[in-house]
Amino acid sequence: MFDAFATILDWLGIAVFATTGALVASRKQMDIFGFVLLGTVTGIGGGTIRDTLLGILPVFWVTNPAYLVVCVVVSSTTFFFAHVPQSRYRLLLWFDAIGLAVFAVTGAETALATGVDPIVAVGMGVVTATFGGILRDLLGGESPVVLRREIYVTAALAGAALFVGMSTAGTPREIALTSGVVS
Amino acid sequence: MFDAFATILDWLGIAVFATTGALVASRKQMDIFGFVLLGTVTGIGGGTIRDTLLGILPVFWVTNPAYLVVCVVVSSTTFFFAHVPQSRYRLLLWFDAIGLAVFAVTGAETALATGVDPIVAVGMGVVTATFGGILRDLLGGESPVVLRREIYVTAALAGAALFVGMSTAGTPREIALTSGVVS
Amino acid sequence: MFDAFATILDWLGIAVFATTGALVASRKQMDIFGFVLLGTVTGIGGGTIRDTLLGILPVFWVTNPAYLVVCVVVSSTTFFFAHVPQSRYRLLLWFDAIGLAVFAVTGAETALATGVDPIVAVGMGVVTATFGGILRDLLGGESPVVLRREIYVTAALAGAALFVGMSTAGTPREIALTSGVVS
Structure with missing residues (x-):
């Protein structure tokens, strides 16, 4: 049951980040392939760097291509609905925050x-949460939002630290996971 | 015979991309070492990221330093001939397209x-073809050309998809390879 | 004794580069977490890329978290002392050069x-010395200083080449190391 919950969160995070990548492509008036490339890099970029640094190779989406497919589907869907009303931008900021926490x-x-080591685990949480967006901003030709709005790194750090702290203290994973995401 | 053909294509792609990297260094009026760094990163960058994601480590040019030597030689040669007539710029665009297809x-x-999985293989074809140029443009301080001129990603995707489709369908490798490059 | 010397140099290089990363964060008026992210990426970025390309995974700071801790401590300390007198900027340039040589x-x-191969070793020396700073400049939204001031790549190349040349020629490591750093 826990694994199912963690997996749903994982897919949610990837879909949300892929959407933000596609929206940057939209702002830059790219073609559909630009949407797909930017959406995919944003959706799986953070986890890819994490896996590489930890030596979990090949990285997760090579082993399980469904992640790649989701990014492509989400990005191309965004392409056809990108003339999105401004009111949805607010929703996106919320989704972005959710993706980061997850x-x-x-x-x-x-x-x-x-x-x-727990310290490294916290660092990897921050890397996973922030580097997809950093790659998105670099490829989109913008200075990384994560470094302009520091609340992002702070939130990622707090969530990862709380989860790691509770996990190493023996808290059941379900509770630790929920606490980390909510924080 | 096939391997010899594939190897020649490989070297051709690396030399061509190294040249484009060196030409960006030229536009930025860098020193010879800037030429070599930018040319080398462009020539072997895409393949390096591909090998890392697939877990083929150490990456290809660590195992076979000749790739590194070719990039250095091509980049420094470009340094001495960079006051190239404008007419050759057209030739370069052709070479760039050839490198991408290869x-x-x-x-x-x-x-x-x-x-x-075949889907991942197509993705790796796109990564190999586009990320050398993306790194070149990021280091050169320009927004990535691949995201401005989407025809590039489209072409890379089409070539990789055709090759993978024919390969998995049992087409002899010689024919599949040629079709993928020509497309 | 040699290992102790090499280790001290290593820590020195990481602390110095972390400081330069934090100073870029200071110029961009980031929060403390921006300082830590940028300082850490600069301090361990070059070595991380080197380890990945060589297939030494997980990378060094995952195995030994003390490197991560040093970067965090140095970066946050810089945050509280970043209103540094201009006279110290000169000192920093010296430290930067020291870090590069080391x-x-x-x-x-x-x-x-x-x-x-010795050629690859020289290349890895250049990668380790320059890519931390390249990542720093990309994340900070500046064009990489290493590509504007070519003296940096030249110095890194000379130091690495001298060390590799002497090592493969059988020179005792202590002497080769010192020569490479001083050059």
């Missing part, structure tokens, strides 16, 4: 599962 | 050889 | 220890 925790959990 | 197919082939 | 040599040494 990835901070699932990233830290993936790292903990490989037996690394 | 890398899309050889990248997909490398991925298929590790036994990954 | 990383060129320790990077080449790490590569040599894995048994790669």
Whole structure:
């Protein structure tokens, strides 16, 4: 049951980030392939860097191509609905925050599962949560939003730290995961 | 005979991309070492990211330093001939397109050889073909050309997809490779 | 005794580069978490890319989290002292040069220890010395200083080449290391 919950969160985070990548492509008036490339890099970029640093190779989406397919589907769907009313921009900011919270925790959990030091696990949570967006902004030719609005890194750090702290203290995973995401 | 053909294509792609990297260095009026750094990153960058994601480590040019040597030689040669007549710029665009077509197919082939899903193989073809140029543009301080001129991603995707489709359908490799590059 | 010396150099290089990353964060008026992210990426970025390319995974700071802690401590300390008098900027340029010289040599040494070709070892020295700063400048939204002031790449190349040349020629490591750093 826990795994099902964690998996749903994981897919949610990827879909949400892929959407933000596609929206940057929209702002830059790219073609559909620009949407797909930027959406995919944003959706799976953070987890890809995390897996590489931890030595979990090939990375997760090579082993399970469904992640790749979701990014492509979400990005191209966004392409056809990108003339989105301004009111949805607010919704997107919320989704972005959700993705960040989710990835901070699932990233830290993936790292903990490989037996690394808790400090490293917190760092991996931050990497997973922030580097997809950093790659998106670099490719889109903008200075990274994560470094302009520091609340993002702070939130990622807090979520990952809380989850790792509770996990190493023996808290049941369900509670620790929920706490980390909500924080 | 096939391997010899694929190898020649591979070297051609690397030399062509290294030249485009060196030409960006030229536009930015860098020193010879800037030429070499930018040319080398462009020539072997895409394949390096592909190998890392697939877990083929150390990456290809660590195992076979000749690739590194070719990039250095091509980049420094470009340094001494960079006051190139404008007429050759047209030739370069052609070479760039050739490099992209070649890398899309050889990248997909490398991925298929590790036994990954065909969808992932197509993705790796795109990564190999586009990320050398993306790194070049990021380091050169320009917004990535691949995201401004979407025809590039489209072409890489088409070449890689055709090659992977024909390969998995049992087409002899020689024909599949040629079709992928020509497309 | 040699190892102790090499280790001290290594820590020195990381602390110095982390400081330069934090100072870029200061110029961009970031929050403390921006300082930590940028300082950490600059301090361990070059070595992380080197380890990945060589297949030494998980990367060094996952195995030894003390490197991560040093970067965080140095970056946050810089945050509280960043209203630094202009006179210290000169000192920083010196520190930057020291970090570059140190990383060129320790990077080449790490590569040599894995048994790669001397040419690749020189390349890895350059990667270790320059890519931390390149990542710093990309994340900070500036065009990479290493590509504007070519003296940096030249110095890194000279130091790494001298060290590798002397090492493969059988010179005692202490002397080769010192020569490479001083050059």
